[in-house]
Amino acid sequence: MTTRTAPSVPQAVERAYWLLGLALFAGVVEAIAHTSTALEGPDADVGSLAGQLAVRVVVYGAVLFVMTRFRSGRAWARNTLAIGLGVFGVASLVMEPLAWLSAGNDPMSAVAGLTLDAAVIATARLTHLVAVIAAVALMFRPDANRYFTRR
Template identity: 40%
Template sequence: MSAPSSVRRAAALWIFAVAAGVFETVVAVTGILASGAFPAGAVAVGVGLRLVVFGAAVFMTLRLRAGDNLARLGLAVLLGLFGTLSLVVGPVQDLLAGTFTLPAGPADWLLAVSRAAHLVAVLAAMVLMFRPEANAYFDRRRSAISL
């Protein structure tokens, strides 16, 4: 049984979100290493952690497309909820504290645009994963497995 278009589009958006996250990591690490703000070891640990998250996201996305409801729930909670919070908490805190500023240079603008696209992709994927045809697909897959 083939995944409905809403699930296929959600999977494509999750992959886009991962790609945006990789891009953001490259831009941020390039800036951090150029500034010498953090030791290279600390940067490597951060990059390693992100690579684990990106790998898990791709794995869950592939499982989502195959009809694995647990992957859908994992994506929704781990990346849809907590991932979204990680993208918006900093800017919201800056807004509330009155310290929010617009991006200063080209790298900052690239990062801001990528984060905005990343956030839109995640939110759209969340909606698509729970559309009626997606719910029916996951219900049919669950029923077929339990037989």
């Protein structure tokens, strides 16, 4: 009887997996901070906020599922994460700050008037962005490519 063992997960894939986990965590932190900030306002729309959180829970759950398939060597999962997070996810993270800058806002005035909420949101978003970009770069390293072509 021949025993076949699964190939070990390459370091690049393992690191990408954990970076995606960090990005997911940063997204959760940002969502909580945004919700908390919105609820402080007198005209907070709880129904709308609940709907937004529900969408995030579904999306984050789907990402977590695809991450597990990615780690086990499924090429479709790598492609889904690369396109979904590496293209659309990154775009969604940079669109709001770019729109804010293109509206003529002064970055120095934002820094001068920085609140704790804004600092948490900005830190979470930057962490999310850097983690996704680094993870996508690792996903396509030579050892990762070999791992995904063997499956």
